[in-house]
Amino acid sequence: MPPGPASVVCPPPVDTEAEIGNDLLDLADDRSRRPRPDWLDQSLCDGIAACTSYPDTTAAQQTVARRHDRRPDDVLVTAGATEAFFLLARARPWQRPVVVHPQLTMPDVALRTAAHVLCRPENGFALDPDSIPTNADLVVISNPTDPTGRLHPAATIRALCRPGRVVVVDESLMDFVPGQPDSLAEHRVTGLLVIRTLTKLWSMPGIRAGYVIGDPALLADLRAQQPPWSVSTPALHAIAATASPEATREAIRQAHRVEQHRRVLVDGLNALGIEVAASNAPFVLARLGSAARIRLHGDGIAVRRVDSVPGLDDTWVRITVPEPAATRHLITALGVHTAWR
DSSP, rough: OSSSSOOOOOOOOOOOOHOOOOOOOOOOSSOSOOOOHHHHHHHHHHHHHTTSOOOOOOHHHHHHHHHHTOGGGGGEEEEEEHHHEEEEEEHOOOEEEEESSSSHHHHHHHHOOOEEOOOOGGTTTTOOOOGOOTTOOOOEEESOOTTOOOOOOOHHTTTTOOOTTTEEEEEEGGGTTOOOTTTTOOOOOTTTTEEEETTTTOTTTTOOOOEEOOOOHHHHHHHHHHHOOOOOOHHHHHHHHHHHHHHHHHHHHHHHHHHHHHHHHHHHHTTTTTEEOOOOOSSEEEETTTTTHHHHHHHHHEEEEEEEEETOOOOEEEEEEOOOHHHHHHHHHHHHTTTGG
């Protein structure tokens, strides 16, 4: 379908932490609930000890490059995915940027105005490459997508690449996909960038650590916009540590655990007749009805509102995959309120 208006201004992302409160079962925050590994906490401590010197990105850049079988100049370390989006927005004078929705609105906030292409629930939120305007010079898509959980095939996203266009894939949640078969981080394609972050799997939003990988000519444009020493020394130590073989093994274990627990959640929701979008993320998008989030809040359960996301409304909520005991608590609460739907 054609994009929305030529200029679409999205609200900033919802502050999930402000909505949760201290006494609620938190099924709104999509960060990992697992304790950080000792080796990761040690890397942060080592980074603090090394803070007497200005940050040096060399080791982190090289470690990330080895992980993804890339050259060091194919990598730019950043202060999380957010900095990457703002560097991207300033890197070139984009004329026809497009953001594929539903996805969280940080790319829109960074770009300020962009056309929208909507993936529809009746099609399982699948992306149709033909829906992207042929004259788009920048296309931003997340994979897996937040908040739908949709995992787009790598071949579908690669089909968006063409001369004169930059394609940016936010893979902040790709670590939750066992084996990561649809990651584009190791694809050498002109005009392609992939964004990664430590925030989700490693539960470190306050550290602000991530990286961009891809076309070195594009990365040079982003690097030219980046302030000196924007990534702190503790963040650089964490980036290097989480790109190690040991970290890869731990990520695979966590991904399989989330996959198993997600199956329990989806089965429970399906048993209640609730519509659930297919997900490869640490959450699911469920259509509970417009009163569901407030009623669940009254039952001591917080889920994520998504009505600020283009293409969704207040009948949908995002539910983080919890441990099975918490899933049973949620399903019991939902079963009491079947009249919502």
